[in-house]
Amino acid sequence: MLSFLARRLLSTLPVLMVVAVLVFLMLRLTPGDPAAVLAGDAASTDQIAQIRASLGLDRSIPEQFGIWFANVLTGDLGESFYYKTKVTTLIGQRLEPTLSLALVTITLAVLVAVPLGVLAAWRFGGWLDRALMGFSVMGFSVPVFVLAYLLIWLVSLKLGWFPVQGYRRLADGAGSWIYHLALPAVTLSVIYIALIARVTRASVLETLGEDYIRTARAKGLPESTVLLRHALANAAVPIVTVIGIGVALLIGGVVVTESVYAIPGLGRLTVDAVLARDFPTIQGVILLFSFVYVMVNLLVDLSYVFFDPRIRY
């Protein structure tokens, strides 16, 4: 197990390395002088020269990459051009809202999607199954911001149940925190529910055809035990996998959802940085999101041991 862990950790390094190179090159492949691009439209020649020197743009590209990468490894993501603070500080300030939104969304999505998927597979071809499949196509098609505005209009403006926008810190009270997160989390969870429910249904459907299910039923186990202990437990690996892959979808959704609901998190920071062409911040956020995505999928790989005892590393 330990040697597997070490090997699996090592295997993420090339991917992360490629991500770093790509993020670095994105800026260098911009047509024109990167220093002028970084300085913005209103910069003077002096400022541009200063930026060029501070970035070490007079050096060769591999050298530049080496310096930048060494800084990244020591946890230095550079300084934001727009906010004039360290990118790491900026990310630290924006971490809580995004993390809260993501965790509440994942919890909600799993709690709704897995039971729905199991029930749909149990009553394969029934009304719930057909409704779920219809919902999942809809969930993939209705854009997250259209859904966000639909919910704001219906639930906040017409019914007045939830606040239209904003975020409260967890430290200011859990009630107010979840009250402000409820609508954004519901919005963001729809596409995730569609994805997880669909895979749960397919995976459980497959295990329900196995001989041990027939045996379990034949020996008179209650149907709930058959579904949960025998069918779902054996269908877990694809479900956990899709929850991990879906995190990419979630990150894309966070950028849009935070923008609509005015949540001051990393997604909002990304959009603001892009609008201000604040490249160190863009690079930092992309690196962080990609790192999280790779790590989540590493954890998913490791969790197979837990969900399927036949798998031994």
Added chain:
Amino acid sequence: MSAPDFDSLSVEAASVLRQPSAWDRVRQSGSVRLGGLVLLLLVLIALAAPWLGTVDPSLFDPASRDLLPGKTGEITTLEGETLKHRFLMGSDSFGRDIYSRVIYGTQVSLIVGLFTAIVAMALGILFGLLAGFLRWLDGPLMRVMDGVMAIPAILIAISLVAMWRGSLSTVVVAIAIPEIPRVTRLVRSLVLSIREEPYVEAAVSLGTPTWKIMGRHILPNCVAPLVVQGTFICASGILTEAILSFLGVGLPPDIPTWGNVMAEGRAQFNEYPHNIFFPGIFLALTVLAVNILGDGLRDTLDPKMAKRV
């Protein structure tokens, strides 16, 4: 005793034996019909945009700002002529006709969807063939693809557009790039399995040049899964373009796209939700149609893939 009627017998046997072709199955699929029909309707709307009671989508009139749907107001043409115009979907805060902008926006969305799919498929097929055939290139190329896949798609798209500045071609390329790895992986895996087939081995041993094997033997076998994949890329391309425009990093705001109309309507959503709902309905309907079409194509053309999802 008469001689057996061989002719009718053979016709009967043939009709029993004749397997429905892939094309027959596609045509009979309800999903393909439904999705295709809605999509066809949208294509017709896009083509006929000037004749559907629209005005120039960039025209505005300060006297007709923030009209509710169905209200009649005035709009001034570029020649300075003031026309009475019925604002079917209301007007925005500049006094532009939302109906015209949404109808013309159909053109932009369909073009972006189509070209995103074409660009992503073309590059994905190229890389996939290269990785499948040139063994020394396989490792490095696929590691790069792994890296691209590790970065959430929307982040690649918005940062590329931010650097290149939004135009139709940069937006299409920026949206297509994160889609390339999936096509590459698909083509590569197809190449690796098909090249083990006896007919490919036979072609190789006959001295057929590699490019001819790729074109004559490998690619035709990739068509079905690629069509399915292309449909889904088209749907996600339309969605991503709308998201980019909505966030203000896509096509310039004066170009009538659904995302731009919605971005313009954000500030006054509480009073005038129609600014967001009408383009939103068109967007959701379009993506839904393309996705349903894709599901139908997958179920009929690619049964192996249908089983997996």
